[in-house]
Amino acid sequence: MTVDERAVTEALTRLADRARPVDPELLLSRALRRRARLKRPRWGLALAAAACVVAIGVVALRAHEQLAVSPASSPTASTEPTASTKSTARATRSATAPPATVYVRDIPGLPRNTIAQFATVEDCMPKGSPVHSMDGERLLPQYGTIKDYRWLVEAKDKLGVTRLVGSRKGFVLCTPAIRLVSYPTDPIFSYWGGDPPGKLALRGALSVDVYSVEMQSEINPGRDGDPSFLVVAGRVAPQATGVEVEWADGRKMTANVRNGFYIGRSRVYADKKGSIRPVPLSKVTAYDSGGQALGELKNVKWRSEGTTDADD
Amino acid sequence: MHPDDLGVFTAFVTTRSDSLMRLAYVLTGDQHAAEDLLQSALARTADRWRSIRGDPEAYVRQVMYHEQVGRWRSPRWGRERVVETLPERIAGDGTERVDDRLTLEQALRRLPAKKRAVLVLRYFEDLPESDVARIMGCSIGTVRSQTHQAVKRLRELVGETVNLEA
Numbered sequence: 001m002t003v004d005e006r007a008v009t010e011a012l013t014r015l016a017d018r019a020r021p022v023d024p025e026l027l028l029s030r031a032l033r034r035r036a037r038l039k040r041p042r043w044g045l046a047l048a049a050a051a052c053v054v055a056i057g058v059v060a061l062r063a064h065e066q067l068a069v070s071p072a073s074s075p076t077a078s079t080e081p082t083a084s085t086k087s088t089a090r091a092t093r094s095a096t097a098p099p100a101t102v103y104v105r106d107i108p109g110l111p112r113n114t115i116a117q118f119a120t121v122e123d124c125m126p127k128g129s130p131v132h133s134m135d136g137e138r139l140l141p142q143y144g145t146i147k148d149y150r151w152l153v154e155a156k157d158k159l160g161v162t163r164l165v166g167s168r169k170g171f172v173l174c175t176p177a178i179r180l181v182s183y184p185t186d187p188i189f190s191y192w193g194g195d196p197p198g199k200l201a202l203r204g205a206l207s208v209d210v211y212s213v214e215m216q217s218e219i220n221p222g223r224d225g226d227p228s229f230l231v232v233a234g235r236v237a238p239q240a241t242g243v244e245v246e247w248a249d250g251r252k253m254t255a256n257v258r259n260g261f262y263i264g265r266s267r268v269y270a271d272k273k274g275s276i277r278p279v280p281l282s283k284v285t286a287y288d289s290g291g292q293a294l295g296e297l298k299n300v301k302w303r304s305e306g307t308t309d310a311d312d
Numbered sequence: 313m314h315p316d317d318l319g320v321f322t323a324f325v326t327t328r329s330d331s332l333m334r335l336a337y338v339l340t341g342d343q344h345a346a347e348d349l350l351q352s353a354l355a356r357t358a359d360r361w362r363s364i365r366g367d368p369e370a371y372v373r374q375v376m377y378h379e380q381v382g383r384w385r386s387p388r389w390g391r392e393r394v395v396e397t398l399p400e401r402i403a404g405d406g407t408e409r410v411d412d413r414l415t416l417e418q419a420l421r422r423l424p425a426k427k428r429a430v431l432v433l434r435y436f437e438d439l440p441e442s443d444v445a446r447i448m449g450c451s452i453g454t455v456r457s458q459t460h461q462a463v464k465r466l467r468e469l470v471g472e473t474v475n476l477e478a
Contacts, residue, residue, distance in 0.1 A: 008420075012338050012435055015421075016338045021330050024325050027351060028354075212451070213453075226449075275442065304453060
């Protein structure tokens with residue numbers, strides 16, 4: 001038996017033909033009744049959310065009092081925190097200290113995250129770990145769980161945001177959306193450098209760890225549909241303050257740099273057939289604060305997310 | 313819902329319910345589940361009726377796809393369900409052609425919801441990959457791979473059934 005496009009189309013059409021029509025009036029009344037039920041729990045959700053806010057506030061205050069406290073200005077200093085938050089807190093606390101920001105546990109080599117920054121990691125991996133690229137329901141804890149990841153850097157524009165969230169072994173890209181109505185991208189794991197075991201240490205001044213397309217799902221997309229973006233991201237020397245991306249067709253983009261990581265996104269449109277054909281990157285250059293080029297990569301080709309290893 | 317909106321919404325449901333029901337059935341493979349899915353999608357649509365720009369049917373369809381994939385994610389999905397009538401037997405009427413058709417339909421019913429949804433969008437709705445990716449909220453590459461995997465799985469399922477009969 002041949003299973004091809006035609007056979008599948010015919011089988012689906014036959015399946016559809018089996019649907020028994022429903023009484024529109026009955027359908028309408030049931031839908032409206034269900035709508036009323038949908039609306040009701042929102043008060044419950046609102047109360048639960050308020051309770052959560054209060055609880056988080058209490059926890060944050062306690063944490064502020066007891067441990068994991070350091071000045072708000074410290075996280076931008078370096079990609080490698082020199083001490084744990086606990087010892088930093090002891091060293092810097094004084095009677096006149098301004099209200100401090102609370103951080104989550106440090107991971108050596110990754111930027112320190114505030115609770116708010118770490119919340120974006122949780123938002124990115126709602127199931128607790130990266131998922132399989134073919135099956136968003138299949139968790140892959142072998143690539144680490146939320147506690148191993150930190151928010152690294154993000155590219156924001158008027159349409160939305162794409163975040164680079166990483167661990168010591170690799171990273172995921174996250175383009176959030178509105179749950180249950182429009183879907184966020186799945187957290188697909190990639191190793192730093194592309195190959196296992198994935199090492200955070202950077203050789204040279206710059207690495208393009210991903211050059212991919214991210215789609216941002218919206219509730220009511222315009223005529224162009226949900227926007228897609230070419231995303232370029234990776235690691236860069238700690239002293240770099242700027243990364244410029246140039247495509248072979250002459251387009252340019254300035255990426256956001258933070259603590260040794262960078263990410264940039266640029267809107268891209270599908271052709272008439274609905275395909276997106278990414279143009280190679282002609283040059284990616286890292287600059288220091290004086291505008292001096294620290295390093296550059298040329299003719300960078302497509303490097304999409306995901307990894308192939310024993311799991312596949 | 314404002315009375316004016318209710319009138320338009322009622323007209324919309326009256327005129328489009330058959331077409332939407334067909335889609336719901338293809339997605340779920342079951343009459344009751346299809347009715348439930350459609351009701352749920354219409355409830356959500358009614359809730360946002362005023363803010364929907366463009367074609368409301370496209371909105372309902374998108375909600376149905378997302379709801380169906382979401383339901384599949386719930387722990388209840390995938391368990392055995394009580395049905396009114398027994399499923400048709402594969403070797404029902406003795407003709408190979410009919411057997412093949414039923415085998416393929418049963419294989420389609422056994423596909424995971426996400427994979428079936430991709431096939432429905434690509435081959436039943438005849439949408440380009442970019443539209444499928446937009447609706448499913450994933451990349452075009454994922455659509456391609458999901459389609460490939462779904463067809464591959466279908467072939468395996470069809471093969472399995474044939475082997476079982478042999």
